[in-house]
Amino acid sequence: MIDLLLHNVKSLHCDSLLDVGIENGKIVYLSHSKSEVPNSKQIIEGNGNVLLPGLVESHIHLDKAFLLDKMNEDATNLNEAIKLTAQLKQGFTKEDIRERSLKVLKRCVDYGVTHMRCHVEVDPIIQMKSMEVHLELKEQLKDLIDIQIVVFPQEGIFKQKGTADLMRESLIMGADVVGGIPYNDRDPIEHLNFVYQLANEFGKPLDFHVDFSDDPNQLAILDIIKLTHLYQMEGRVAVGHLTSLGSVEHEKARQIASKMAKEDIHVFSLPATDLYLNGRGDTERVRRGLTPVKLLLEEGVNVLYGTNNIRNPFTPFGTGNPLDIALLLAHSAQMGTFDDAKILLEMTTYGAARALGLTSYGIEIGKDADLVLFDSKDIRNVLLDRPKRLCVWKKGKEIGTDSIRSLIKVN
Structure with a gap:
């Protein structure tokens, strides 16, 4: 069973929507989106928004x-x-x-x-x-x-x-x-x-x-x-x-x-x-x-x-x-x-x-799940609007405001 599945996301290198599965901090599943999805503990609906590597x-x-x-x-x-x-x-x-x-x-x-x-x-x-x-x-x-x-x-x-x-x-x-x-x-x-x-x-x-x-x-x-x-x-x-x-x-x-x-x-x-x-x-x-x-x-x-x-x-x-x-x-x-x-x-x-010589980077099977999901369904608008980040993951772990504040205690 996959720990986390990101369903219906758009990537930089693929014209169709993708499903991205994450387990133990790694990308373990990558497929064009379809109605049936692999058994997963958690599914996040991407709604066609842009997913980039961190x-x-x-x-x-x-x-x-x-x-x-x-x-x-x-x-x-x-x-x-x-x-x-x-x-x-x-x-x-x-x-x-x-x-x-x-x-x-x-x-x-x-x-x-x-x-x-x-x-x-x-x-x-x-x-x-x-x-x-x-x-x-x-x-x-x-x-x-x-x-x-x-x-x-x-x-x-x-x-x-x-x-x-x-x-x-x-x-x-x-x-x-x-x-x-x-x-x-x-x-x-x-x-x-x-x-x-x-x-x-x-x-x-x-x-x-x-x-x-x-x-x-x-x-x-x-x-x-x-x-x-x-x-x-x-x-x-x-x-x-x-x-x-x-x-x-x-x-x-x-x-x-x-x-x-x-x-x-x-x-x-x-x-x-x-x-x-x-x-x-x-x-x-x-x-x-x-x-x-x-x-x-x-x-x-x-x-x-x-x-x-x-x-x-x-x-x-x-x-x-x-x-x-x-x-x-x-x-x-x-x-x-x-x-x-x-x-x-x-x-x-x-x-x-x-x-930088990063060898475990990118939206590929086997790479670290360092990812960022943008509030934009358009690749070009990620640049033009610099939209809100809906979610950021570091090795499959969601990096939210609370987790940042707990480690980075600054105003």
Whole structure:
């Protein structure tokens, strides 16, 4: 007997309605809906509403969220945002980091996020405070959300003595991914060589902040392509921002995209931040400040999107809802067709899951029953309306408001 049957639901990859059976936290039954259903302990009538795998927040900074009330000034460019945040970090405590991170996590879980990759800063300023907090949150909230932790050297590795040792310590403690930010260190090549060697030593994937500017000559992505091939890390490297590529001459950008696809390098577009901080030097024909999403897709690159920051010097906006970012990207990348809507939903589900290396994800028999049912019978309207979530399941267990509050005690 099946524990739970979701009857008459619409999915992203099937034109007809489906029945989805769940047992012991796994999807065990999948069939086109019919009048006779398998024997089940509980049946939930989907009424033709859209069922997606749990949403994936692929790139977010929890430890820097909700800083607006701590700021005495606003940042108007990337360098100012980095400088102001470094100043604010001097006052961070573990309790403060935990409270602000939980505030974001509650919102994300409410919105149907079941998997997340967050960048956690380590440096001589914050030391291991944030890493310790997020390793604790990862364990505490594992029944609500799976959290991947990227050890992230925001202030650079070599221009901040001791950061390399903190990164190594973080990986020993349990960080999942090695992060990098070559444009904020004394030598980008030195930075890249170190993080590839570290990832290779610990057997971890890589996730970079890279080429975050409008400068077509800032192309660390070329070195990342070479090193990914050298270290045989195809499919295990992701890059965020990559906005410089949007200013590169079209055919050259296409050639670079083709090389990225060959090495299966994933790209996280971060439109809430990229649109806000980029293009500020243009007085006419102001650039959109995004990575060239459509061109990358045409060349076969796995392109995704992330929230990045929420209400801080880098991004004074944000709700924690990935579909808000999807709609923003739809506008700014001119992705307004029905097929585009499906692609954008694919980005925050199956595409993001592939980038994060999730092997038990999706609406397939044998996969974890991480699911979200929307109050919409139309795939396109899931993007356009960002409708209410009728129900969210984590490994077959319903995640309701009470269960969130019991584990996430924040206002």
